[in-house]
Amino acid sequence: MDILEKLERGERIGYEEGIALYDLDLFTLGKYADRRRKGLYGRKSFFNINRHINPTNVCKEICKFCAFSAHRKNPNPYTMSHDEILGLVEESYRRGVKELHIVSAHNDRVGLDWYMGIFRKIKERFPDLHIKALTAAEVNFLAKEHRLEFDEVLDMMIESGVDSMPGGGAEIFDEGIRAQICKGKVSSEEWLQIHRLWHRRGRKSNATMLFGHIEGRAERIDHMLRLRQLQDETGGFNAFIPLIYQRENNYLKVEEFVTGQEYLKTIAIARILLDNIPHIKAYWATSTLNLALVAQEFGADDLDGTIERESIQSAAGAESRNGLPVEQLVGLIRESGFIPVERDSLYNEIKVWE
Ligand code: V47
16 A cells, blocks of 8 residues: 555554655655644643753763763763752752653662662652653663662662653664664663563653664664554553754764754654654754754654753753753743643643643
C-alpha cells in the first residue's frame, strides 16, 4: 500500500516506510502528525513546573558528546552534600516547583547511600514533591558498581521515594553508533530491560533520543521502533523526547548540524510512528524555544516545563541554565495559538492557564 494511503488511514508504519517518511515534504508530514496530535489533545499544550538538580559531575564514563562531566575541557569536579541538595529543594518548593528532575554523573567515589539517601530525605521533608530520578544509565552503573541486580536497584529506588524515571541515557540504540559515542556505558538492551522492569512495577518513565550528531535517519527510526516494541509490551512510557545534540565543550566531531526542518520532521515522524506513546515532548532547552513552539503544530503536545537550573545540556551550549519563568512559558504557548495546561509529572491536568 502507498505510504500516503497508510497515513490517511492511520495505519502502523514499519522500518523502511519510517525512513521513507523523511523524504516526504515537511508540510505533508506535519499535516498527518498534527491531525493525530489534535485528535488526542485538541489545542492543549502541556507543561509542568520543574527543577533540575545535577548533584555531581564526577563520572566514570567517557561519552564523547558530554560537556557536563569533569574532564579536560571542564576541569571543575563537584559533588553536592545532601544538606546542600536539601537547601536547593527547599528553596524551589517554596517557589511552587512540583517536580524534581535529578540526574547525576556516574560517581564511583560516593557510595550507594549517597545516591539513594537523598531521595529518602527529600520525600520525608516534602512528601508531595514528585521525584523523577536516576536514568537507566545510572541504574546500570549502580548495579555493576555494587554487584546488584537491576531489580534490586529498582526496588531500592521505590523504597527511597523515587516516583518516576527520566528518559536519559538512551542516546541512540544502534550498537555501532553507540560504540563510537558512549562506549562502555549502558547497552541498548540493558537500557530497555531496566525500563521494562520498572514498568513491571507499575511505574512510568520517559524515553529520550539524542540526535543530530553522527547518526543517520535510519538509526533514528530504528531507535523509535525499539521503543514502540517495548511500549507494546509494557505501556509504561509517558513521553518521547528527541534531544538535539549540543556542540560546545565536548569531544564529538560533527560535520553537519540538524536544521530546523529536520527537527520538525523528526518530531512529526515520532508522533506518527510512536502511536502507543501518548506524549511527544518538544524539549525547548535543546531545540530553542522558537522551534519548540512551532513543533506544537508538527505533533508535539508537551513543552516539558520551566526547567530551572539544568546543567548537563547547558554545559554543551543549551539555553537551560536559568530556566524560564512560568508566566513567560504560558504566555508563549498562548500567543502561539495553543492552550497552556499545567500538568503533574504523570500528565494529570492541574490547571488550565487562561
Ligand atoms: O542522556 C548529554 C543528553 C541527557 C548532551 O525524562 C546531551 O523528561 C544534547 O535525560 N547535547 C540527559 N544532549 C537529559 C535527560 C532528559 C532531558 C529532558 C527531559 C527528560 C525527561 C530527560 O542529556 C543524556 C544525554 O542524551 N546530553 N550531552 C549534548 N551535548
